[in-house]
Amino acid sequence: MTATAMPVPRALEIVGMICHRSFHASGLADVVGNLNGISLAEMIEAKRLVEAENRKPSIGGTRTIHVVPDDSLIAAAYALANYEPSHGAVVSEPDGDGLVKALAIVRLTAAPPQESDHG
DSSP states (O other): OOOOOOOHHHHHHHHHHHHHHHHHHTTSOOOOSOOTTOOHHHHHHHHHHHHHHHHSOOBTTBOOOOOOOOHHHHHHHHHHHHSOOOSSOSEEEEOSSSOEEEEOOOOOSSOOOOGGGGO
16 A cells, blocks of 8 residues: 655645744744644655645746744654653753753743734
8 A cells, every 4th residue: 555645735734833832932823723642754754745735837937835843843843742741751861061951841831922922
């Protein structure tokens, strides 16, 4: 059995859901969609397909370019969708200064900063 290729509209939807999580953290957008059940491989494939769409030539003088997430944003969105908040780190490593860098999924009581909060 061969794997079915991901349709471009689905790739655009997945990439949009990933990017909206970054926009939400900056106070620029509401979170759209649910990434639960979407594998890391699917997220990476979605990015690849959207990048391919972005490279297509214009038709009739018009062209649409879609925002694509960096691989580190994909990894963060995947972790957020697949790990429950806790009081411990998901992963960590020594920082070299006697400290430890850690990635944790936590719940925040404050809303992301709003436009008026930026000064």
